[in-house]
Structures are given as structure tokens and as C-alpha cells.
Amino acid sequence: MWLKGELLEITSALYPDRRPMVVREWTDPVRLRDPAPVGHRFLFLLCADGDDRPTSPGFDDALNAFSAAGWTVQRRPSDHPGERGATAHREEFEVRVYEGSGRGIVTFTGWTPVVYTERHLRQPPFTPSTADGVLCDDCHGWGMCLECEGRPYSGGSGGYGRCLCAANNAGPGRCVECGGSGLLTAEETSWKRRQYGLPDTDGGDALRQMPPEGGHDSNTNAFISVSQRSCGCGEFRCFWRNILTEADDHLLSRFVGTCQGCAAQRSYTFTLPLRRLVAPADPPSPPPGPRSRRSPQVPGGA
Template sequence: MTDTAGTTDEPGHGGALAVPASAVWLKGQLLEIASALHPDRRPVVVREWTDPVRLHDPAPVGHRFLFLVCVSGGDPPSSAGFDDVLNAFTVAGWNVHRRSSGHPGESWATARREEFEVKVYEGDGPGILSLTGWTPVVYTERQLGQPLFTLTTATGVLCDDCHGWGVCLLCEGRAYSGGSGGYGRCSCAGNNAGPGKCVECAGRGFLTSDAVSWKRKQYGLPAADRSDAWPQPPAEDGHDSNTSAFADVAQRPCVCGEFRCFWCNILTPADDHLLSRFTGICQGCAAQRSYAFTLPPRE
């Protein structure tokens, strides 16, 4: 499953990027597991994209390949649920770990296999059942270690200073400057971040909430809403299923231009129809994003 063999050109990965064997294998795994759960229903690849990985220069030194697959939309309710998905990953040789959910009725889990990871999510209602999978970073030239995070995998906004590595890029985490001789201590050694750690994010790989607020001001954006109350947008029409609404939301960018966002979904009956709500934190500016859709009633 390492990238020592040939590559395949596919659209949707930054144009001219060649898709490595690792990405082809991961996408196949996600579709195979999802298809086995619903033999009569084809899983939907909602989006596929790449996360660039940078060091000092703006040009990427590598990319991580990602896939978002919708197993079911909750309309009608699926016969195969969250536990069935986890069992399928276990049978396929993945290590599965349940995660605590921040909202009642939702279920989260991660599945790992070597350096591959999949985030399994089921919404409330039950809502969307989705798989978000990512490959290890594939480097174009010299091989480097794996960063703590990339744009999609960060639990917040990726640090602009270390690009998600979590280490000071001046000394590359060694706390000493001056080349191979190791003479002279790097400025990061005397900072609260600790020797060799990134000063801006204190080694976490993503920005603090205060740093995010400053970043939003630089882009001319309003301060991020840190309250527990999510925006309540008016319900939109135009979708005949929750899966269709999910595919729509996954393509919409935030006001900052970033589309990356782990979406939560709640599907509830409302009068003579279903109401689907999607919420998530933008991974580019930490804004609270929210959409609502009116769906046909279940038969």
C-alpha cells in the first residue's frame, strides 16, 4: 500500500496531480465497505480533494489525498447502521476506536490501518452516515516525516507558521540553529512553546482561538462566534433526499473561501416534511457554518 508503483491520473485532485496507488487503494476500500452494507444502493462519493503540505516555501512539498463517501442519507432509514459500519472495518483489517460525541444522537469513530485513517460519522435522526478517509502525505521529492495535521485533519485552523507540523521550521524541531554543527540556540528554545516547538501554535499544529480572531481581522472577516448557539438559517428547498443535500453542502465554500469542514447532520420530522440541518466549524477561519433543507416526507 506504499507508493512505489505507478500512478493514475484522475480529475478532482488539483488538475495535473497524479493520484498515487495509496489513494486508489483507499477509495476502493471505502466504496467496497460501503457497497457491502447496501448491496441495493450505490454509495455516493460526495467529494474528493487534496491537502497541500508546505515547509518554508509557498510551493507544496507533498499532498494528502482525501475522500468523502456517503453510505446512507437517513431517508429512508438504513437497515445497516453505525455498528455495522464499524464491524465491516474490523473484518477488513482496520483498528476501530469509538469517539465521544459532542451532540446527543450522533456517533463518531475512527478506523486506522497503517498510516491510513477514516472518520466514521452518523448524524442524529438518524441523519447522514458518512466516511471521510485520508492517505498519509505523499511527497514529490525528498521523503519527510508525517506532519501532525493538514488542512482537513486539523481539529482547528491550521497554523500558518508551521503549516501543521507543530515544530519550529527554522530549526526543524532541534532547537539549535547553525547547520550540522548545531551551534547557536534557536529562538524557539526560550519561548513558552518549548525547545523545537512552533512558537505560534505551541507545538499543537493549529492556531489558538485568539490567533484565529486576529487572522479573521486580517481578512476583513467578523469575529468567529464562540457561543453554543448555532445560526438558524431559513430552510431551503430543491433536494429530494438528504444525500443530495449533503452533496450540495460539501461543495459550498465559507465566506473565507475554504470548503473544508466536518459536517454534522440532524434529520427531524417537521409538519408534513423532513427538516435536515447541517452544522460545522470552518477549517479555514473557525466560523460556525449552518444550513437547513426541507425534504419530502418518508413514505
């Protein structure tokens, strides 16, 4: 629970007037050959709602807060105008910091190293929530043959130090299905989406024709709603981006992301109330200075 407490302490000090929300807590299972997981990674998602006040803390302030708390911060370039991202590391813990476009939400996704229940194993390259893609169904993201678990194999005929099983006598180590990447290929993820009747898109937003939804009074509440929804394949894991724009007499908040279970493009749009900031009142005029104590001049006097 140290990571959760650290995230709450840093973000609450950064946003004292609008306490960040813990949006979701979950675990990523880590498997080998058996369906039962051998370990878990714990993850926490926090969110703070941005506003238009020039003095309101934002992305740079968040990174400074993590640096002051002893984290190593690394900014990451963004392919999307107006959005910014970075990662913060401390020992084996990691936090992904993201700020949406148009003074949208600021999110903090933190995760622990994988904790194993019995034997100690090395850390996997990634788990479902931290992978840039969909985990391979055969090796569960390890990228290695799970028969030899990436180790030299001394059994089999002759004992040539090769795995004679799933690695097709080319091991030890590499998973044949994904070529050692640990991720499904584009063709496999496309086939997986068709299994669930999802649009087989090669880009864009599969749900871009969905009309805007109402019923939320803030961008944070809209984000909480989105984070609890699952894809058509049943997976809820998705790194959400946010674009906040002004439209007529309301705000338009758009969330887009790629499902980490089947790579489907997901998108939701919400209408939010437009809260225009009142301009500060002019400062009061300074009080008049003290009057002169000199005697008044009498016209025509001596």
C-alpha cells in the first residue's frame, strides 16, 4: 500500500482545493503455463480535474512535486497537440503522468513490481496494463517458450542444450507464436476483434459516430464513468486520452483510447456545463491622504 499512499500524499498536496479522486484499483495477473497466476502487479489510477485558472497546478507542477518527493522524472514526447506525458520512477515503482488537451484532466497511473506468491521469478517485460499492445495468448507476454522458461534445456535426446518442445528445436527461449515480442500481431488482434463482433478498423475511432452523453457535472466524473466501462471483448484496461473543448454554451469532453485486450479503438464524448470564470474585481482605491494642517490663506490678508 506504500505506492497508493505516496500518490495520494503528492497529489493531495498539489491540489489541496480539489482533492484528486482514486478512480480505480486493480491487479494484473502474471501467468506461466497454468491458468492460475503465479504473481500480480498492483495498479492505481488517480485523476484531478483541470480548470482555466492561470494559477491552477498543472502538468509541470505535478512533475516538480514528484521530483521533490525523490522520484526520477522523464518527460515523453506526445504525438497529439496539447497533450503531455511523463513517467516517474522510484526503485521498482513507476507512475505515468498525463495531462489532456484544453486544460483537461491530469491522471496518475501508478504500478508496483510484480509480487510473486511462491518462487521468485524475474520481472516480466510488461503486464496487460503496461504493454503497448495486446499480450500474446501463448506466452502471456513473456516472449519466451513456457516449456523451458527461457533457460538452457539439458533434457531430450542427446542433451544439446536446446528446447525440443514449443520452441520448435530453436530454443531455448523465444516464443514461436509471437516471435519473442510477447505481443499479438496486427493480424491476430484483428481476428480477435472479429470474434467479438467489433469493428475491424485500421485507425481512427471505432465509436466516433456515438452521440455525446450528458449527465455529468465535471470532467472528473465523466472520466470515472469511462474508466468503469468495458470493451466489447470484456476488457476494461485502456489508457484514456482526453480532449476538452468549448462548444456553444457547454464544454465537450472526448475520451479516446485503444483496448489492451483486443486493440479496438474506443471513444466516448460527453457534454459538460460551461463554468465561465468571473473576472476578479478591481482593487479598491487607496484611501485619501491626510489633509494639510496649514491655515487657509485669506484673500487680501497681510
